[in-house]
Amino acid sequence: MEPQQPDTAQSISADEIALYDRQIRLWGVKAQEKLRSANILLITFRALANEVAKNLVLAGIGSLTIIDHESVTEEDLGAQFFINEEHLGQNRAQAAAASVRAMNPRVQLHIDTEDIHQKQPEYFTQFDITIATELDFATYTTINAACRIANRPFYAAGLHGFYGFVFADLISHDFVIERSKSNVQSTTQETPTRSILNITTKKESDKVIEMVTKRETYSPLILANTSPLPDEFTRIARKRKQVTPLLTCLRALWEYQKLSAGAIPTFSRQDLESFTKLANDLHQELKLDIATLDAGFLRSFLQNLGSELSPVAAFVGGSLAQDVINVLSAREQPLQNMLLFDGEKSVAPIYPLHPFFPPELPSVLAAVPPLANPIPLDNEPAMTV
Structure with a gap:
C-alpha cells in the first residue's frame, strides 16, 4: 500500500x-x-x-x-x-x-x-x-x-x-538556532561544511537574541566511508589516541561485507585473519596509532556482531x-x-567524515608496521555476548 x-x-x-x-x-x-x-x-x-x-x-x-x-x-x-x-x-x-x-x-x-x-x-x-x-x-x-x-x-x-x-x-540542510547577541562578528564559514546564511535579531526582556540561519552540507555514505578524519582529530598525538577504534572496526566490517556478499566474519581462522588485516590497513589509512587498535577491542567487536x-x-x-x-x-x-x-565505555563521539584531506602527518606514523594477526587464535574458544 x-x-x-x-x-x-x-x-x-x-x-x-x-x-x-x-x-x-x-x-x-x-x-x-x-x-x-x-x-x-x-x-x-x-x-x-x-x-x-x-x-x-x-x-x-x-x-x-x-x-x-x-x-x-x-x-x-x-x-x-x-x-x-x-x-x-x-x-x-x-x-x-x-x-x-x-x-x-x-x-x-x-x-x-x-x-x-x-x-x-x-x-x-x-x-x-x-x-x-x-x-x-x-x-x-x-x-x-x-x-x-x-x-x-x-x-x-x-x-x-x-x-x-x-x-x-x-545533502544540504538549513536550520535556525537562537543565541544571545555577541559582540564578536560571526564568520560566514564556521566549518568546512557549515556556513551562516543570515542573522536577524529580536528583543526578549532586556536581552537581544540572534536568530542565526545556518546551512550544513553533507557527503554520501560511500564517500564518508573512505574519507579521512579531520585534522583536529589526528594532528596531536593525544587527540589521535582518543579516536575510538570502533570507527576502524566498522569500516573493516563494511569492507569485509563487500568481499563476502554481505556476510559478517565468523570465528574461523581465515575470517579472523582477513578481518584483522583489513582493520590494521584501515586504521593506518586513518592516520591513527596502531597501538590503539588492540587485540582485546578487535575480539570484543567481533563477538558482538549481529547481536x-x-x-x-x-x-x-x-x-x-x-x-x-x-x-x-x-x-x-x-x-x-x-x-x-x-556501550562498554559509555562514549558517543561524533566524527565529520568528508573527502577533505588534512595535511600529511610526519612519516613516522606510516612507517609503523601493522600487526600480522593481533587476535590470538590458538586454543581460544569463540566467545559470545
Missing part, C-alpha cells in the same frame, strides 16, 4: 496542542506542525528501529511506513518490545503494527512486507526522510544514492551488541529519533555526520 500524505491543510488543533503540550513548549507550534506533516520510512524492524519508531510516533509525526520482509524469530524476542512469543513466525513488521498504532492512533502507520532490495529508486521519493537500519554496506549505499537522486535526507544505523552507529546524509542489547538500542535509537525531530523542525544543530556509540 502506498502511504497517503498527511493532511496539512489545517493548523494544529487544540486537542493536539494539549496532547503534545510538553514538546510544543520545547520546540514550538510551528515545529510541531512540521512534524505532523512528515512522512517517514523505517527499514528493518528490529530493536533499534523499535526505539526509533517509539520516539517518532510519540512525537506526533504524520505518517510512518515500516518495511521488513523477515519473520519473527526467538532471537528477536530478546531486545524488542513490540513483539512476544505469540508472534513467532509472523512477519516482523505486521506483528508489531498493533502495538505501534496503540502508542499514538493519530499517526498513519503503513506496513510493507516486501524485500527492500526489490524496491526501485522511485520508491524513496515519496518519503521526507528514509531511515535504514541493520543492513549491509552495499544496501545502505544503494538506498542513500536513491535518496540523493530524490533530494531526500537519509540515515543509516545499526547495532552490534555493545556498539552502535548512526550516519546522516541530509542486540536493549540499553544500546535505547541510546542509539533515541539519538537518531531526536536528530530526525531536529531536522524536521529545522531547529538545533543536526548530526554531522557519523555518531559511534561504545
Whole structure:
C-alpha cells in the first residue's frame, strides 16, 4: 500500500496542542506542525528501529511506513518490545503494527512486507526522510544514492551488541538556532561544511537574541566511508589516541561485507585473519596509532556482531529519533555526520567524515608496521555476548 500524505491543510488543533503540550513548549507550534506533516520510512524492524519508531510516533509525526520482509524469530524476542512469543513466525513488521498504532492512533502507520532490495529508486521519493537500519554496506549505499537522486535526507544505523552507529546524509540542510547577541562578528564559514546564511535579531526582556540561519552540507555514505578524519582529530598525538577504534572496526566490517556478499566474519581462522588485516590497513589509512587498535577491542567487536542489547538500542535509537525531530523542525544543530556509540565505555563521539584531506602527518606514523594477526587464535574458544 502506498502511504497517503498527511493532511496539512489545517493548523494544529487544540486537542493536539494539549496532547503534545510538553514538546510544543520545547520546540514550538510551528515545529510541531512540521512534524505532523512528515512522512517517514523505517527499514528493518528490529530493536533499534523499535526505539526509533517509539520516539517518532510519540512525537506526533504524520505518517510512518515500516518495511521488513523477515519473520519473527526467538532471537528477536530478546531486545524488542513490540513483539512476544505469540508472534513467532509472523512477519516482523505486521506483528508489531498493533502495538505501534496503540502508542499514538493519530499517526498513519503503513506496513510493507516486501524485500527492500526489490524496491526501485522511485520508491524513496515519496518519503521526507528514509531511515535504514541493520543492513549491509552495499544496501545502505544503494538506498542513500536513491535518496540523493530524490533530494531526500537519509540515515543509516545499526547495532552490534555493545556498539552502535548512526550516519546522516541530509545533502544540504538549513536550520535556525537562537543565541544571545555577541559582540564578536560571526564568520560566514564556521566549518568546512557549515556556513551562516543570515542573522536577524529580536528583543526578549532586556536581552537581544540572534536568530542565526545556518546551512550544513553533507557527503554520501560511500564517500564518508573512505574519507579521512579531520585534522583536529589526528594532528596531536593525544587527540589521535582518543579516536575510538570502533570507527576502524566498522569500516573493516563494511569492507569485509563487500568481499563476502554481505556476510559478517565468523570465528574461523581465515575470517579472523582477513578481518584483522583489513582493520590494521584501515586504521593506518586513518592516520591513527596502531597501538590503539588492540587485540582485546578487535575480539570484543567481533563477538558482538549481529547481536542486540536493549540499553544500546535505547541510546542509539533515541539519538537518531531526536536528530530526525531536529531536522524536521529545522531547529538545533543536526548530526554531522557519523555518531559511534561504545556501550562498554559509555562514549558517543561524533566524527565529520568528508573527502577533505588534512595535511600529511610526519612519516613516522606510516612507517609503523601493522600487526600480522593481533587476535590470538590458538586454543581460544569463540566467545559470545
